[in-house]
Amino acid sequence: MAFDTMMGMLGNGFVVTIELFLITLLGSLPLGVFVALGRMSSFLPLQWIMRFYISIMRGTPLMLQMFAIYFAPYYVFGIDLTPDSKWNATIVAFIINYAAYFAEIYRSGIQSIPRGQYEAADVLGYSKTQTFMKIVLPQVIKRILPAMGNEIITLVKDTSLAFAIGVAEMFSTAKALAAREANMFPYLLAGLFYWLFNMVVEVVLNRVEKKLDYYHD
């Protein structure tokens, strides 16, 4: 097979990989905020639900969660699976899994803000929402950026897990190509794609980090 044909096919898979990556971020970054707030809530039932949720999400394999979500509609509700089911299940599993990890990173960031910041804001009359949005959140973002970078880079590579359920992302494509060509070259190319993608992610993260470097505590 010609090199450019192979590149074209891997490219198509890469587009699916990027889609999965972006949709997961778009869903899990905000969802994680609610999970973190629930986890830190003084309303105990909510806190315990979130603890349980985080425990399941972190304590079981993402691949297993994908399958569970894929088959749940059929086994639990008797709904027939459609060609879209695999993609939908993958998206949902990735979002709720990553939201749990992000929530814990958010929590670590929020809890690292010194009490004095809250007290200063309180005395100055800031409302709770103002205190969070104006005083706490901007400082949290700076503090959690390295940990978030780690998780986001892991997500780029984790998208390859979607191959297990039959989503035609880049890794599935590379696997199919490698089988047909009977060599490892497609895997090498896929590896390069992941690496390049992550270099872009790193550049973006470095830029944000640099932008927030105008102060330290």
Added chain:
Amino acid sequence: MTDSNKPLVTIENVYKSYGSNQVLHGVSLSVSPGEVVAVIGPSGGGKSTLLRCATLLERFDSGTLAYGDLDVAVDRDGTAVYGSKDVIAQAKLRFGLVFQNYNLFPHYTVLKNITDAPISVQKRNRDEVEQQARQLLSRMGLEGNEGKVPCELSGGQQQRVSIARALCMNPDILYFDEPTSALDPELTQEVLRVIRSLAESHMTMVIVTHEMTFARDVADRIVFLDGGSIVEEGPADQVINNPTQQRTREFLLRYEG
């Protein structure tokens, strides 16, 4: 304008404990307009707790708190009952607090540290607030630092910014919680100079401090707090130079030694 004889803040018979540890044991304090009160006493004597209760960072168990004619907490059968959210919000507009560790917002510039609350909490006009902030900065000897962030300033400069931040809210009364305890002697002097000039302009202040000479020179009245109650209270000169109570004498001796 407030009635010149009426106290700006009245704290009466306040009790506060953490678990079984009683920190405030029937403390009463009222401060008149223009008065400077220094609160001295050993660590753990209840000074900080009293200030934290007065600034609503903590709530006491029983007693009353009023800012002028605004009842913030009233006593009902030996239990302090605090006013509504609205009352608390109104009370917070009447005082400012300067912390030991400044607690400036590290991600805001000096100017924004000072102007953000007046603009976003008090909903005042930005230009007017910024003009006031610049005046305050020059009064603090900090002109030209508007665009810096707190980490670019010395501790003494940060503390002066935090004083400006509190003053820009136009409080009736300004509280200081050991404002120089985190500073070396030189930086302490520059902060004390600022507080002294505020006293000269008749700013009403309550200062928790370990600087006895400063307390004697600047305060009108000194309150000696030990073991959760006021042991001695009187004109600054008298309390420092001729204390009537044995415990005050012992405390002051330790400080001179």
